[in-house]
Amino acid sequence: MLNGEKQIARPLRWAMVGGGRLSQVGYKHRTGALRDNTAFQLVAGAFDIDAGRGRDFGINLGVAAERCYTDYRELFEREAQREEGIEVVTIATPNGTHYEISKAALEAGLHVICEKPLFFTSQQAREIKALAESKGRIIGVTYGYSGHQMLLQMRQMIARGDIGEVRMVEMQYTHGFSASDSADKFEAQKWRVDPAIAGPSFVLGDLSTHTYYISQLVLPDLKLKSLLCDRQSFIASRAPLEDNAMVMMRYHGGAVGRLWTSSVNAGCMDAQQIRVIGSKASLQWCDTQPNELRYEVQNQPNQLLHHGMPYLDNAALADDRLGALHTEGLTDAWSNIYLKFALAMDAKNRGDEAALAAMIYPGIDAGLEGVRWVENCVRSADSGAVWVNYE
Structure with a gap:
């Protein structure tokens, strides 16, 4: 049974691209990632295509104003210059942007969590899979219902x-x-x-x-x-x-x-x-x-x-x-897959391929x-x- 105790050494420094005030899915991602506050910590983001609205939204989430960026390019570039910059990014944007943002994130050395469908073509998915493997990074796909x-x-x-x-x-x-x-x-x-x-x-x-x-x-x-x-x-x-x-x-x-x-x-x-x-x-x-x-x-x-x-x-x-007495729902399912993303990323960081192979979570192959x-x-x-x- 899960009770919120830490399962990795420290929370992963996490950012979002998209998922802002008008998003239908952003809150699902945040409740999933932050339910176990020992897994992820939201420290930065480019939350909205409207930079001003995104900055205001990020501040209201508790993100420092200087870490609420105009777009994903600025986010990745500026965070790479920080001693404790982000380690993982969630992409909660329209489908047509997933490929370019995922590619940029991997090239910046980040783990990726992405909305579905992952990309337009399986060729794009295979290309990103190869890039993730070469960079030693994990891609998680938010098939949220699968966490039940x-x-x-x-x-x-x-x-x-x-x-x-x-x-x-x-x-x-x-x-x-x-x-x-x-x-x-x-x-x-x-x-x-x-x-x-x-x-x-x-x-x-x-x-x-x-x-x-x-x-x-x-x-x-x-x-x-x-x-x-x-x-x-x-x-x-x-x-x-x-x-x-x-x-x-x-x-x-x-x-x-x-x-x-x-x-x-x-x-x-x-x-x-x-x-x-x-x-x-x-x-x-x-x-x-x-x-x-x-x-x-x-x-x-x-x-x-x-x-x-x-x-x-x-x-x-x-x-x-919650135990058999209490009803669990979609937020619990999202929390389960986000926790598994964190465990997979931690295992990848430590080079523990045996632990990674035993994990069941929606990764790049599921997205492909x-x-x-x-x-x-x-x-x-x-x-x-x-x-x-x-x-």
């Missing part, structure tokens, strides 16, 4: 054979907050439907990469063979970007999968879930009830496993924060795979919703 402990329980049970041979994977991440074009008038949404800034997709990259990574987390040995993607722009002005998509998948070994992602599921507040069906039983997890894992064995009563209980595997219990998955979905959809070999 019951997903690790799901992973352990599947690996142990509790559900038998995996046959089907059913996934969904939908909401209705973009059901009309009025949503596109807000600053936080405008860039998401602009291909020049968002990249080749809207909901495939913005939503379903979360759920696809969860499938990788709980099924690390299940590899895609081919897929078919059918995507729609129900709000015509969003074309060629989709606000709804359905993906069918075939895996090596014979298992099949299906994922529905949408921002036009009118009336739906949030529906993200994954169900893995085996030859003996099924497991189902939903982010609206993240403390529970549904275990259904054929010809037996259904079971509802609960977080924090002693019957869970050690891998799940290790991430528990998310970009690759979106590329294949777009290729299938733009070819007329046809089956394509997974490349």
